[in-house]
Structure formats: C-alpha cells, structure tokens
Amino acid sequence: MEFTAIPGVGEKTAASLARLDDAERALRDGDVAALARAPGLTEGRAAAIARGAIRRRHGDDGDFLATDRSRELYEDVLGLLQARTQTTYAEKRLETLFPSSTESRIEEVRAFAADAMKRDVDDAVLEALSGVSPLTSPPTQRVRERCLATADAERYAEAEAAYPELSVEIVEDARDVAELARSYSTVVVLDESFAGIDVEGDVRVRPDALEHPEDIVPERLLDFFAVNRGRLEASAEVHEAAGMEPTCSLAELRDGLSRVDDDGELVGDEELARLTAAVDDVDAAVSTAESVANDHLRDAIREQDVTIEGTDFLSLVEQGARVDSLLDRELADEYDDALTKAREHVVDSLSLQSGETGPVDRLFPSDPSFPVDHREDVAARLETELGAARDQRAARLKADLATDLGDLRDPVEELVRDALELDVELAVARFATEFDCVMPEFGHAGFAIEGGRSPLLDVPFEEVDPVDYEVSGVTLLSGVNSGGKTSTLDLVGVVVLLAQMGLPVPAERVELGVVEELHYYEKSQGTLDAGAFESTLRDFATLTEGAANRLVLVDELESITEPGASAKIIAGILEELDGQETTAVFVSHLAGGIREAAEFPVAVDGIEAVGLEDGELQVNRSPVKDHLARSTPELIVEKLAGESGNAFYDRLLKKF
Structure with a gap:
C-alpha cells in the first residue's frame, strides 16, 4: 500500500507506518492500537489516519459534515458512544466511525452494528474490560551474563542490531573464546568455523542465532509477557465472562504467566531458587563459618591442660603471639574439628549439593592458625561457580519457557485485540439499548x-x-x-x-x-x-x-x-x-x-x-x-x- 495516498499522511508518517509489521491490516481494520505503535504516532493521530484510510478505500470525500453545527452534533453523538466504553482504545476506535454518503461504507458499519446489537451487556464483562489495554513493548533490558562472539565484522554489526540486550565481542581464535568464557556464564559463537571448539565453560556455537531470538535472548519474550501480565489476564477474563472463543489456551497462558514474575524473572523452580539464595548468601555463610571455627577453638583452648593457664594462653594468642607450633602440637585434632564444623556450616547454610563443595574444602587454610580466616580467592571462586550454575539453569529454564510462550505470542495479540474490539461492540450495544434504538x-x-x-x-x-x-x-x-x-x-x-x-x-x-x-x-x-x-x-x-x-x-x-x-x-x-x-x-x-x-x-x-x-x-x-x-x-x-x-x-x- 502506498501510505502517502492516505489523506493526511506525509513522507515522515508513511515511513513510521512502514516500520510496523501489520500496517496494512491495521489500516484495513481500523486497529488504532496497532497503528499507534508506529514511532511518533499517538492514538488520536492513529485514529485520524485510520479514518483517512477508510475514506480512501470507500471513495468518501469527507464533505458530509458541511457546517460547524453539523460537526458539533457529530461530536455530541460520538461522545454518547464514547461514554459507554471501558477502554481508551475503544474510545479512539469509535472515532473511525463517521457519517458517510458512500453506500459501501454505510453497509460495512451496519453489518458490524447489527452483530454488536446482539451482544449481551454483562457487568462482569464490563468489569473485566476495565483492565484491558493494548499490549505494550517492554524497554530493552541488558543481559550481562551472556554474550555473542564472532570473527566477522559484518556479522558483528548484524548481531548488535538484532540483540541490543547482549554484548557482542570480536574473537580471532579459541583462546579468545576461552577468555570470554571466564567472564560470561554463556558465550554464543556465531561462526560455524568454531564448531567443535573445546574450551572450559558454557560455549555454544550457533550460526543460526540471529534467526532464533527466543533461544538466544529468551528474556525478551519473558519481559513482554511480564509487562503485559495484567492486560493478558484481563483479556482472558473477558473471553470467559463473555463466552468468547479464545485464540489460545487460557490454561497454557496462565501457566506460563505463573512461571515469570513482574520483572521477567523465573519463579516456581526450587533448584533455581536454591542457587539464587546460595549466591546471595555466600559472604554471610563464610563469615559465620569463621565464627563457628573460632568459637570451637576458643572453647578447646580454655579447656586445654598446658603449662600456662588456658586463659593466659588465649590472651597471648589473641595479642598476636605465634602459636602455629603450639596449635599443631597441642590442638591439631581440635583445629581439624573446627574446620570441619565451619565447612559443614557453609554446606548446610547454602544447601550445597554434591559437586558444588569443591571450593569449600579449600576455603580455610589447612595449617593451624588462630583466629581462623577464610581465603578470599576461594570464597570468590565459590560465588562465581554458584553464580554460573544459577545463570546456566536460569538460561535453560528461560529458553524452555520462551519456547512455550513463543507459541502464544501471536495468539495473545489477537486475544487482546478481540477483547478491545468487544468493548467497541458493547459501546454500540449499550447505546442502542439505553436509547431504544433500531436499525434504520x-x-x-x-x-x-x-x-x-x-x-x-x-x-x-x-x-x-x-x-x-x-x-x-x-x-x-x-x-x-x-x-x-x-x-x-x-x-x-x-x-x-x-x-x-x-x-x-x-x-x-x-x-x-x-x-x-x-x-x-x-x-x-x-x-x-x-x-x-x-x-x-x-x-x-x-x-x-x-x-x-x-x-x-x-x-x-x-x-x-x-x-x-x-x-x-x-x-x-x-x-x-x-x-x-x-x-x-x-x-x-x-x-x-x-x-x-x-x-x-x-x-x-x-x-x-x-x-x-x-x-x-x-x-x-x-x-x-x-x-x-x-x-x-x-x-x-x-x-x-x-x-x-x-x-x-x-x-x-x-x-x-
């Protein structure tokens, strides 16, 4: 369609419309919400463009309202219809209805109105409609634990344009990829030449990555469902209350929504919750483990039968006297017990599983010392490994959920659109009922x-x-x-x-x-x-x-x-x-x-x-x-x- 042929549409507006995926359908259906997604278009402007497109399609010259009083009367009539809407969308959508002398346009709306007058106006439907509004696109969120990698400059530019959420890195060889794998939980390599690469970490070679955003950045789809949760739930309620056939399984939709919170994060997975809590609690768990070890050693020293009184010995060591040899000779077993208790505390408080305790075994020095201090590098390593496990599990779960929700992406557009169009129909039905109307x-x-x-x-x-x-x-x-x-x-x-x-x-x-x-x-x-x-x-x-x-x-x-x-x-x-x-x-x-x-x-x-x-x-x-x-x-x-x-x-x- 030549958008500039629509009355009131210039080159700039035509360029905005061209960026929409379904501009022609939206213009044909008078879908104000879809048109308003074009850059720079408000709903009011979208309604005016839709009117222009309808006039052009039916050959209407737009001269019916010939005087100021005629136009005022039309605004009064339109206001009566708009007052019976529940949504802003329906209010703007009604602005695409106008008096016409063209038979085809009159008959088109008469068919719509005849169907609308058959609708039952139900309070439950109206209440549900009050929560419906057009779907919105969430803002772009940076995903910092994942990156894309390529050796091709052209591919690099394509990846940056396709995935503004991710960092895109230039690599030359496996060494560069390995370096990235130490900084990111997941590295997605775009070049087929890297197939079979063997480096440590979660490295995936996906030459088709640009065609599968649901796999590479599932957060994009999850954010969409998260930000539109209320609209989708209200639209589902509208369909149920009105007895309308939904365009997707409402049970599947609600199940998908229950697995993501309002921030687009996963909920309901116990293992992910465990790993998330563990990462958050590493510092506190290690600090408490130190206290457990030191408390055990204090008690052992007080009870120890040595040449000097235990309390004097304790005073000395706390003043910094070298006691390594004394501990090694007199308290070796107690020191081992203290470290065992400290390690057990870390494992228990973080709910660590088999295969995750390796850093814990190295967290405290094996040579006796007092007070006991943990090794910062080992604690950092523990946190990094747990974080990587968390991120990798989250990525897998998000990809699985995105696959499930991906099948619903287009149907929920129709689900919401049908609910919004129902509001338009019910406004006409309410007008007809409240003013005892008939079709002329x-x-x-x-x-x-x-x-x-x-x-x-x-x-x-x-x-x-x-x-x-x-x-x-x-x-x-x-x-x-x-x-x-x-x-x-x-x-x-x-x-x-x-x-x-x-x-x-x-x-x-x-x-x-x-x-x-x-x-x-x-x-x-x-x-x-x-x-x-x-x-x-x-x-x-x-x-x-x-x-x-x-x-x-x-x-x-x-x-x-x-x-x-x-x-x-x-x-x-x-x-x-x-x-x-x-x-x-x-x-x-x-x-x-x-x-x-x-x-x-x-x-x-x-x-x-x-x-x-x-x-x-x-x-x-x-x-x-x-x-x-x-x-x-x-x-x-x-x-x-x-x-x-x-x-x-x-x-x-x-x-x-």
Missing part, C-alpha cells in the same frame, strides 16, 4: 421518523416525549416558543448522522434516503451587523449551488435581520432549494410571511400547543403536517378571552 431503513426520499427521541436533551431519556415527523422536500416548521422546534431539528440531525454512520437510531422506526451533505445552521444570537449578515448570505448563496441531495436544517434564520427582510430572504432560499433534490427543514416564526413571499407553495408543519395549564404550555411534540401552529401570545389571549368575559380579549383574538 434506507430508500425513502427525505426522512420519516416514528417514535424518535433525542438523546441530547438535558432530561432523563425515559422522560423525553416521542416524536413522529416526516419530511420530503422543503418544509417550514412553525410552533410556539419552547415547544420543541430546535430539539426536533436536533433529533432529525442525530437520526441522519447515526444512520449514515451505519449505526442504530433512537426511534421506533426510521426510513430515509442517503444524503450527500448535512447543512445545519443554528440560531444566531441577536441581529447580525452588516458584515456578519453579508457573510451569512454568502453561505446560503453557496448552499444553493453545487451538489444536490442535501439535508438542510435551519433554526430561526429570521434572527439575522429585520422580520420583513428575513421573510423575503428565507423565501428566496427556499425557492432555490425547491429546485434541487434537497430535503430542508427551516424553523421559523415567520411561516405565514414566508409563505406569502415565496413563489411556490411552501409546506408548513406545526408543533401545536394544545393549551396552557397552570401557566405551562401543553404541547404535542410531533409536528402536524400542513399546519401553521399558533403562537404563544395567541394562546394566552385565547385563555384570557375564555376566562374574563372582557370583550377586549375577543376583539384582540380576532387579530390572529
């Missing part, structure tokens, strides 16, 4: 809404009065103040937006035709000055030209200037729109004057107030077709005429 039907010219309720009103949704409204062509909508004209426009806008996003709509039934653009003009605040008035007229002049098949919603355009001029201007705009394949609803209090000024029979619908009750308007929220609604002042005059008997009110009522 296409084919009707204009729109026909039955039992529609706007989800944007500032009242509980269950208290919103249902609205039936049908329009084909150009129509004026009249009605009393606060009767619901603006909310009716919003309802129409919301229904058309959702329908052309491919999503369910908040109504009992909706039939409509696909429109190319949505032009929604909200009510202006007060009369405009000359410059703003001219700008507004230019907007409407543009509206009357160009593409047909639009939906135009206008709220009280008459507020832009004086009522008399407004009626004429609106009449002129309606005349132009009537000649196009356009559906338009203009809310106006000047319906009578506009109808008189227009050169064609303008349809007028009315939201009728049925009366006043305790000072409150009682309104039929569904517009009545071909009906000019009465104004609020008329209703008040009618109420007074009926109540007071004053002829003034009767005469005034006749003026309406």
